[in-house]
Amino acid sequence: MENISIKIDKTLKFISKDEVNAYASDVKKHLSALRNKTGNGSDFLGWMDLPSLINEAILSDIEKTAAAISEKVEIVVVVGIGGSYLGAKAVNDAILNNFEFLKTKHKAPLMIFAGHNICQDYMHELLELLENKKYAVVVISKSGTTTEPAIAFRILKNHLEAKVGKAAAKDLIVAVTDGSRGALKQLATEEGYKTYVIPDNIGGRYSVLTPVGLIPLAVAGFNIRQLVKGAQDMQALCNNEQTSFWDNPAAVYAATRNSLYKKGKKVEIMVNYNNKLHFLAEWWKQLYGESEGKEGMGIFPASVDFSSDLHSMGQYIQEGERMLMETVISVKNTEYRVDVPKVANDLDSLNFLAGKSIDEVNKMAELGTVIAHEDGDVPNIRIEMPRLNEYYLGQIMYFFEIACGISGYILGVNPFDQPGVEAYKKNMFALLEKPGFEEETKKIKQRL
Ligand code: PA5
Numbered sequence: 001m002e003n004i005s006i007k008i009d010k011t012l013k014f015i016s017k018d019e020v021n022a023y024a025s026d027v028k029k030h031l032s033a034l035r036n037k038t039g040n041g042s043d044f045l046g047w048m049d050l051p052s053l054i055n056e057a058i059l060s061d062i063e064k065t066a067a068a069i070s071e072k073v074e075i076v077v078v079v080g081i082g083g084s085y086l087g088a089k090a091v092n093d094a095i096l097n098n099f100e101f102l103k104t105k106h107k108a109p110l111m112i113f114a115g116h117n118i119c120q121d122y123m124h125e126l127l128e129l130l131e132n133k134k135y136a137v138v139v140i141s142k143s144g145t146t147t148e149p150a151i152a153f154r155i156l157k158n159h160l161e162a163k164v165g166k167a168a169a170k171d172l173i174v175a176v177t178d179g180s181r182g183a184l185k186q187l188a189t190e191e192g193y194k195t196y197v198i199p200d201n202i203g204g205r206y207s208v209l210t211p212v213g214l215i216p217l218a219v220a221g222f223n224i225r226q227l228v229k230g231a232q233d234m235q236a237l238c239n240n241e242q243t244s245f246w247d248n249p250a251a252v253y254a255a256t257r258n259s260l261y262k263k264g265k266k267v268e269i270m271v272n273y274n275n276k277l278h279f280l281a282e283w284w285k286q287l288y289g290e291s292e293g294k295e296g297m298g299i300f301p302a303s304v305d306f307s308s309d310l311h312s313m314g315q316y317i318q319e320g321e322r323m324l325m326e327t328v329i330s331v332k333n334t335e336y337r338v339d340v341p342k343v344a345n346d347l348d349s350l351n352f353l354a355g356k357s358i359d360e361v362n363k364m365a366e367l368g369t370v371i372a373h374e375d376g377d378v379p380n381i382r383i384e385m386p387r388l389n390e391y392y393l394g395q396i397m398y399f400f401e402i403a404c405g406i407s408g409y410i411l412g413v414n415p416f417d418q419p420g421v422e423a424y425k426k427n428m429f430a431l432l433e434k435p436g437f438e439e440e441t442k443k444i445k446q447r448l
Contacts (some may be wrong), residue, residue: 041417092111092220132328147428226395291416
């Protein structure tokens, strides 16, 4: 079985191989700190060995729960925000047929989301849709107290109970939360919901292979066994003392992006040439942004979808401020082939492409862009996925997780906390006059 692979040759105009290699001993040290739980944030390293701990009993239990729900509904509403929704959304969007939502028949329930924003119109339109649909709810919150999903779940719980009755609603709701603490845990126990635990030692953005990702994906009919298998294989490669620096893609990625950061490349753009990868980049942005953006440091994670965004962001990337690096996720094999046809009048002068597949054109757009960006001083890291399926998504997600741990340690921050996320919450509660926030309310109102 092929693995995802990394190439850094298009960064070598900006950094040398020796500069990357110079990180090898630090990387070894950081990997061993991650493995032995001796570094910053060591209470949150449960994700490191997680793939290999997911056994048949865990998988078949999740599949059983999922099957019991899937057969009853046409939609699964996943309630969660940040790390409690992005992993499932990334896998869902990467694999689902682009036009599944417009089809009339589906092999499995469609996954939609709530509680990932506080948009009133979104909620209204969602309730309007659900009125005539059979649906289940998977509510996910590690803390159990996050405002966005908590509000959404209040509304959806009421809606579902009013629609099908309290007893039937109970069987259509699954909670994924802390094992012992938090409002959601308490509510789930009181209501008798089937409940799955997010381990204490796994933070939201590292939780895709816990029930946070696996339950919604299984309900929506995805192959969670392949997802886990891909992650297990990447764990065996990257989380392994025997793997040399240059054979460890996570080590090479972490070292290369940090070498570039030191040369002033402060923004990393995650690039795809397959629109289905849009949300993998959103997941990656949370993973790296929350892990590294602290203490006045960190590469800013951004993303674009090419070739669409070559027609919008392309100008800036080619000629704007030179603080960019890019990481391209390239999918080697497509699932289908569609050729460019020959036409009689050749008005657009594209007959020279006749008989070539659209993917050949896409791959040349990719190559041409990489070379243009190299010329425009944008170094380019290339990650190749053999195909877009659950197995390789499992590989790439674990690869990004472990590379993020190494990269955060190279930077010198704790990659497993997110103290900055609290600032807006404090102000929002003060402005909403939450009991207990009286002092903050007074202070913030003076600033308005
Ligand atoms: O990475 C994180 O920890 C956060 O982004 C959380 O995932 C997000 O805030 C959701 O938290 P919770 O699952 O506790 O509702």
